[in-house]
Amino acid sequence: MMQLRYVLTVLIVCCVLSPSMALAQLGSGRLLLALADENVDITTNFSGREVVVFGVNETGGDLAVTLTGPRAYTIIRKKGQALGIWANVKAVGFSNVPLYYDYALSRNENSLANADILRRDGLGVNAMKFEARARLNDSEARPFHEALIRHKQQKAYFSYAAKSIDYTGGKLFKVVFKLPADVPTGEYTVKAMAYKGGQRIAEEKAYLQIHQVGFSAQLYRYAQEHAFLYGLGVVFFAVFFGYGAHALLSRR
Amino acid sequence: MHVYLPIAEMSISVEAILTLGLCVGFLSGFFGVGGGFLTTPFLMFLGVPPAIAVGTQTSQLVASSVTGVLGHWKNKNVDLKIAGVMLGGGIFGSFIGVFIFKMLQALGQIDVAIRLLYVVLLGTIGTLMLIETTSSFWSKKKKDAQDGQGAEDKPSLVERMKAKMRTWPYKMRFPVSKLHVSVFVPVGIGFIGGVLASILGIGGGFLLVPAMIYFLGMPATLVAGTCLFQIIFTTGFASIMHATANHTVDVVLAALLITGGVIGAQVGVRASKYVSGAKARIFLAVLILGVSLVLAGQLLIAPKELYSLEVRL
Secondary structure, eight states, rough: OHHHHHHHHHHHHHHHHHHHHHHHHHHHHEHHHHHHHEEEOOTTTTOOEEEEEEEEEEOEEEEEEEEEEEEEEEEEEEEEEEEEEEEEEEEEEEEESOEEEEEEEOOOGGTTTOHHHHHTTTTGGGGGGOOSSSSSOOOHHHHHHHHHHHHHHHHTTTTTEEEOOOETTEEEEEEEEOOTOOOOOOOEEEEEEEEETEEEEEEEEEEEEEOOHHHHHHHHHHHHTHHHHHHHHHHHHHHHHHHHHHHHHHHH | EEEEEEETEEEEHHHHHOOOOHHHHHHHHHSOOOOOHHHHHHHHTTTHHHHHHHHHHHHHHHHHHHHHHHHHHHHOOOOOOHHHHHHHHHHHHHHOOOOOHHHHHHTTTTHHHHHHHHHHHHHHHHHHHHHHHHHHHHHHHHHHHHHOOOOOOSHHHHHHHHHHHHSSSEEETTTTTTTTETTTHHHHHHHHHHHHHHHEEEEOOOHHHHHHHHHHHHHHHHHHHEEEEEEEEHHHHHHHHHHIIIOHHHOHHHHHHHHHHHHHHHHHHHGGGGGGGHHHHHHHHHHHHHHHHHHHHHHHHHOOOOEEEEEEE
């Protein structure tokens, strides 16, 4: 099934590519992007999955591809000793931190563009700079910012290093991102960017939906929308199970 | 094998949760304790967020209390009137508990608060149990020796508190237990049980049972059944509250814990026939002390990672 999807995607990309060959000779190169599957379905036996990105880079420039999850307000707390106990003593909140981030590059990021452009385009974990909600100077905020990235990397929500981009045939490229089992749900953005002479010359986006489906999704939705009935249901289920257990125990 | 928890939104090892359920079930079958004090710390250790661990654990307690109470019910060892009065305090307590839980969560102190409460409670209970069980046989000899002197020391703290409680108003008669006490005593005990259920995800039997014996003066035969009966409702109420107010009850996780618990309880009940009560109690005391020491270590020893992360959606 997956194999068939790849073949189909490659075929589609090639069909788009052939007329654009003529265009490319005219000078303006195109950047195209397609996902092998636009949905990642999380079922009860979900244990992580690969996201395969296909594309065509006719620009002749260097390429970067990012995969970014939904953004959220994220708090970093620091422990300190209070009355002899290690408790959280300081907290710094950061706005718009992606729940998930991974990226792939065709060459080293520093030779792609300068630090300002890398930061603007959100390229690479090192270029990330999130805005602290509290009024802090750089040296105060830095350890919290570093801790944020370190934690995300340890949970495999941020990557440690750039993935590689495979050029399968001339201008056709492929990137494989690997999602962990506890990947956050929501709408993800896949962005391809081409750079030439330190400047971005082309950009293309695609969207990826990561959602629970089936039984798992129904449970989640029910628990959110009918919280009271859900709670009541769980308790009834527990009473039923407990009664069954007693029946089993006392029969012997 | 891994299973995806729909509410916790994380994938977890089925074997690990079933094993945990088995161990806790074994304990409840063997000692007649709920074992909630082990589930919450171990779930946290497996990476389940504390809020989900506590919320889900309350529903597992409903199941194990139902299993436990039915035997007592058949033997008519449940005092419904006392249970009902305690329940009044219990429901109010779990309501307050869920509110305190939410407040501590917002302050970012829930992890520390849960650990600290566990250390204090388990440390005290474990120490008392160990002292009681190890000294029970030689204290008998001591008492025999003291009898000749007939010197009574000052009344203990429990005695003094009991004396004070006798002066409290709104006395009520409980014919099944043959008691005439102020309603505030059972209501107060129930209240503490409710708060513990919703903050720590434990039934609190290990605290309620001695309180019902010492402060309420209930006959020992009725205590376990009445306490379990009351716990069904407080934990059930706490479970519904957590599901409604915090969305932290994961039914898949609960099902796994309950399944493991049912099997473990069967094994535990059988195993208990082969081990003497005193030895088993020493083992339980050591286990309780062990858990509290590990948690105390986490609070007192400087952690390697000073920073922690929380995402607000």
